[in-house]
Amino acid sequence: MSLFARTGRLSLSRQQLLRAAAPAPVTGGSGDQRLEIIRRVLFEQPTRETPNLEGEALQQHETIERAWKLHQNQERERRNRELEKKFRKMSAAMNELEKTSDRLFKAAIVKSRHITFPREMKIPTETPSPQGWNHDYTPPVEVVPAKNS
Amino acid sequence: MIARTLPRMLGKGAHLSRSFATSIQARAPLVSSNYRIASGIVLSRTPQITRDSTPFEKAYFDYSEKLERQSAIPLPADFYFKKGSLAERRWKEDEAARMKAMADPKLSLSEAVKETQVKQEDADVTTQMNKFETGSRLSEADKKNDIKSLNRALQRTLYLIVKKPRDQHAWQFPQGAVEEGEYLHDAAERELEEECGKNMDVWFVGRQPVGHYAYKFPEDHVAKYPGATGAKVFFMKAHVFAGQCNPDNKEVVDFAWVTKDELPNYVSPEYFNAVKDMLSDL
Amino acid sequence: MALRLLAQRSLARAAPSHRLFSTGAVVASSHGLNRLKEHYHNIVAEDLMVLTYDHTKVSPPTLKNADLEALLNNAISEKVEEPVVVAPKVEEVRKRKGGKPLKPIQPLKNGSNIPTLDKITVHAMVKDAIHQKNHILSAFMALQSITATKPEVIFAKTSVANWKLREGMPIGVKVTLRGKEMYQFLDKLVEIVLPRLKEWHGLPMTSGDGNGNIGIGFPPSALALFPEIEGSFDMYPKMTGFDVVFNTTANTNAEGRLLLSGFNVPFKGAKTQTKK
Structure with a gap:
């Protein structure tokens, strides 16, 4: 069964790849053998039929799919509502600060240009660390460089 | 000097408070329009573990897994695994388990693979030696319901509340008056250290207040400390990464780490209504 | 809500031959959830909202009260509202110094347009494909293994005689990742690959294309660090370098860097505000 007969059923990217990599002349060398293996893997694969x-x-x-999409929609709406509430609260606080104190307001608007999240802000994992929370943390003592007398 | 610079600093409509001018060491707290300006701290411990998925999410994931497997191209094992290697053997066992699970409507692919993986780990000596422990999703603090522990409610956000030595409106977020020449975030850091100790690794999220609350002092308080009829608290958001709160037992006598739904059990209803929009449900 | 119940009930009633799912035993776990996606929505998004807030660019609320309860209360209590007079806008011509191309207008801030990760593009250009077409296969297979999606082949758009490149020649492979695959790829990158890179201490604080998108280039040795390629390393005749571009909805480079740092992508010389 020639490759061309199969072209119609291949996906777009597979067609592109076929166009891109025509079979090489037989030369030898392990590199070519590996490429042949990869070609075989990419093209001559038994496809599982999509069940109709x-x-x-x-x-x-x-x-099921509609229920899932509905669920996703509801989650998104819920998240947006919560964020909007927090946003309005913050905006109201800034308005109040503007009315209350000019100096404090100006200080609050200052933005640090190169700010990033600290590395301690870890992404939650499936299970916590076995040691748990470090309740006994003490801040590191700042080393003051000794002066040469 | 103070009399000249304060009006400029406070902006229009500010009244000077002179009641604390007698003490030279303590810097005078900032008062504007008879409201003392204070900065409060919403210190939160973010969730430490991923939340539980709902039964629907679990079911949909299992369903999608099987559906995708039905239409997916089988993995080219001879490419990815070396013939006769341990990895290939393991993968073959996993695949056999998955094939069985596809036919069985009660078993999901992930569960089938979990069983074989446990068997593989028991059989392999090296993994037995290098076994690493994992914590449990339900911690000891959860079982004991220890509200001072930061190991509790690992999926939720915990907020720090402190107890003031008074009867009414005792529990609140840590807060303190902003002094002259100080900014909101400086005041927040200072107050947190004074009231809750230095043994916490805290990071403030920006310099903006995330919320505010204005309230009037009760009349006996105004009689005792004239100069302000109420206070305006501007809350600053912060996260804690390690450590524990040590109350100073002068301004603050007790503390607790609670979730948003537990908060109404401690703080007054007006206070909760004022702060609830700043807090996360999860 | 009704649809969800219907789905669950219909699934319960389904004939065994059509039942392709199972709920299995109810064990408390985050089975089926995407770790990085949850992290973004629960923790990063709200902090990002506070850090990227601009008081001069706040969008007016669409609902007078975002709080549904307050909205209902207001509807019940009869208040008379005065009509708001909006002054007509004057069109102004925007310019940029040096005649540089204009940047898009930043939309007003609200709770719904917080910077988020839109897509990740993984791209590899294979120069060897100029003289030997087959070499592209290696890169194709590698990217497919890493990203679990089929890459697309990139053909040259113009001919360059110096490099013996002709138009239409296959010269690279590219994968565009969104959603679940994107978060999984980012997870692999951050947990496994980036920590193992030799002599690399983080992205520079100058990175960014001006519009909040950040790219990073990897040497060929980085490909071997991926778990999917680690095991079958010898089967690839040629390891190619590749680049990863994070397309975000951030408006500025600082916002884009801030967003990525929320996913634990390390930055060199990064400052966080004074910690105590």
Whole structure:
């Protein structure tokens, strides 16, 4: 079965790749052998047929997908509402500060240009560390450079 | 000197407070329009572990996994694994488990693989030697319901509240008056150190207040400390990464780390209404 | 809500042959959740909102009260509202120093347009493909292994005689990642690859394209650090270098860097505000 007969069923990227990498003349060398293996892996793969759901199964699948999309929508709306509440609270506080004290307001608007999140702000993991929270933290003592007398 | 510079600093409509001018060491607190300006700290410990997924999320994930497997190209094992290697053997066992799980509607792919992986780990000596411990998602503090521990409610955000030595409105976020010549975030750091000790690794999120609350002092307080009829608190947001609160037992006698839903059990209803919009539900 | 119940009920009623899912035993875990995505939505987004707030550019609220309860209370209590007079806008011509191309107008800030990660583009240019077409296969396979999506081949748009490049020649591979795959790739990068890079201490604080997108280039040795390639390292005849571009919805470089640092991407010489 020639490669060309299969072209119609291949995905776009596979077609692009076929165009890109035509079979090389047989020369030898391990590099070429590996490339042949990769070519075989990429092109001559038995494809699993996408199951065409019909009837009740299709309805079920569609319902599940719609339920999931609805769930995602609701989650997004909930998150946006919470963020909007926090935003308005912050905005109101800044307005109040502007009315209250000019000096403090000017200091509050100052933005640090190269600010980043600290490295201690770790992404939550599935399980916590076995040591748990470090309740016994003490701040590091700042080393004052000794003066040469 | 103070009399000349303060009006400029405070802006229009500010009244000078002279009641503390007698003590030279203590710097006078900032008062504007008869409200003392204070800065409060919303110190939070962010969630330490990922939250539990809802049954629907779990079910949908298992469903999608199987659906994707049905239409996916099988993995080219001869490319990824060396013939006869341990990794190949393990993968073959996992695949066999997955094939069985596809036919079984009660078993999800992830569960099937978990079982075989446990078997593989028990069989392999080196993993037994190098086994690393993992903590449990439900900590000791959860079981004991220790509200002072930061190991509690690992999926949620914990907020620090402190108790003032009085009967009414005792619990609140740490706060303190802003002094002259100080800015909000400086005042917040100083107050936190004074009231809660220095043994916490704290990071302030920017210099802006995230919320404010204005309230009037009760009449007996105004009679005792004239100069301001109320206070305006501007809350600054901060995170704690390590350490514990040590109350100074003068301004603050007790503390607790609570989630947003537990907060109404401690603070007054008006205070909760004022601060709830700043806090996270999770 | 009704749809969700319907879905769950219909799933319960399904015939065994069509039932392709299972809920399994109810064990408390975050099974099915994306760790980085949850981190962004729960922790990073609100801090980012505070740090990128600009009081001069606040968008007016669409709802007078974002709090639903307050909105309902206001609806019940009858208040008379005065009509708001809006002054007509005067069109102004925007210019930039040195005649440089204009940047897009930054939208007003509100709770819904916080900087977020839009997509990640992984791209590898294979120069060897000029004289030997097959070499592109190696890069294609490598990127497919890393990102779990099929890459697309990039063909040359113009001919350059110096490099013997002709138009239409396949010269590179590219993958665009969004959503779940994007977060998984970023997770791998941050937890496994970046810590293992030799003599690399973080992205410079000058990185960014002016619009909040940040790119990083990797040497060929970095490809071997990915877990998918580590095991079958010998099967790839040629390791190619590649670059990863983080496209964000941030408006400025500082915001983009801040966003990435929220995902634990290390930056060299980064300052956080005074910590105590």
